[in-house]
Amino acid sequence: MKIFNDIFELIEYRKGLKGDVGFVPTMGALHNGHLSLIRNSIENSDFTIVSIFVNPTQFLPNEDLDRYPKREKADIQICKLAGVDAVFVPSSSDIYQKSEPVILAPNKKAYILEGAKRPGHFDGVLRVVLKLLNIVNPTNAYFGKKDAQQLYLIQNMVSTLFLRTKIIPCEIVREEDGLALSSRNVYLSDKDRKKALNISKSLKLASKAMMKGEFDCDVLKNIMKETMKELEIEYIEMVDRDFNKIDKIVLKNSIILVAAKVGETRLIDNLWI
Ligand code: AMP
Numbered sequence: 087m088k089i090f091n092d093i094f095e096l097i098e099y100r101k102g103l104k105g106d107v108g109f110v111p112t113m114g115a116l117h118n119g120h121l122s123l124i125r126n127s128i129e130n131s132d133f134t135i136v137s138i139f140v141n142p143t144q145f146l147p148n149e150d151l152d153r154y155p156k157r158e159k160a161d162i163q164i165c166k167l168a169g170v171d172a173v174f175v176p177s178s179s180d181i182y183q184k185s186e187p188v189i190l191a192p193n194k195k196a197y198i199l200e201g202a203k204r205p206g207h208f209d210g211v212l213r214v215v216l217k218l219l220n221i222v223n224p225t226n227a228y229f230g231k232k233d234a235q236q237l238y239l240i241q242n243m244v245s246t247l248f249l250r251t252k253i254i255p256c257e258i259v260r261e262e263d264g265l266a267l268s269s270r271n272v273y274l275s276d277k278d279r280k281k282a283l284n285i286s287k288s289l290k291l292a293s294k295a296m297m298k299g300e301f302d303c304d305v306l307k308n309i310m311k312e313t314m315k316e317l318e319i320e321y322i323e324m325v326d327r328d329f330n331k332i333d334k335i336v337l338k339n340s341i342i343l344v345a346a347k348v349g350e351t352r353l354i355d356n357l358w359i
Contacts, residue, residue: 088172105132109224114138115155115269119259123228144210288313301335320345
């Protein structure tokens with residue numbers, strides 16, 4: 087497996103690859119969620135490239151950039167064992183220049199939900215993803231449905247900027263007890279982890295209610311709120327696949343989104359219906 091720190095060395099390597107290239111962008115501290123994206127890519131591509139880059143522009147000033155978990159050696163080992171062809175670990179000073187054009191995420195969909203709680207976050211996400219797609223020039227790029235709004239905004243960027251990469255959405259990977267895998271789960275104490283389970287539990291209860299025919303979003307929200315009453319709920323919202331808020335769930339075109347704080351740790355989860 088090749089390891090690249092230098093952007094231009096990676097570009098040269100990429101030029102020499104004949105066949106489909108799958109790309110999995112990550113911020114490292116790899117877990118089984120990342121691994122499922124990587125496996126998906128390996129299965130469907132001739133070559134797989136994984137990037138590990140904790141992108142500073144997507145963190146707000148008061149967020150956890152400085153303490154975001156870093157496990158580069160272990161991450162590289164995981165990629166090697168999984169059968170990745172190349173890992174790309176650029177530096178922030180190489181990725182970002184002092185003076186450069188900056189892409190801004192579309193206002194309407196980037197400043198609601200996650201974007202309302204983290205204004206400017208998606209500008210940073212799109213800024214780095216655009217750069218990474220330009221560097222790697224992959225045939226397919228794999229993103230998790232766990233970050234549903236991010237996935238939507240990336241798909242929107244790729245289609246409206248006429249980029250040539252195909253975005254492949256990947257299913258959410260959970261622990262056996264339901265907790266959605268996240269690099270930030272390492273921040274949770276045992277007590278907080280138990281509390282955090284109520285997030286996925288609330289989504290399961292909403293799902294059960296829908297199976298019984300309940301599609302009213304207010305009713306579903308109340309069920310979820312009750313389950314998460316020990317947590318600091320940031321939002322529970324229902325949207326269609328274009329991220330417009332909805333009052334009634336429509337099968338195959340709805341997403342229930344949740345964000346909550348457990349202690350100091352902010353977690354998100356969602357359910358695609
Ligand atoms: P991150 O390292 O958190 O930036 O995540 C890198 C990619 O992995 C993103 O496309 C995420 O949506 C995806 N991802 C993170 N956690 C999960 C999960 N539990 N299941 C599926 N994909 C995930």
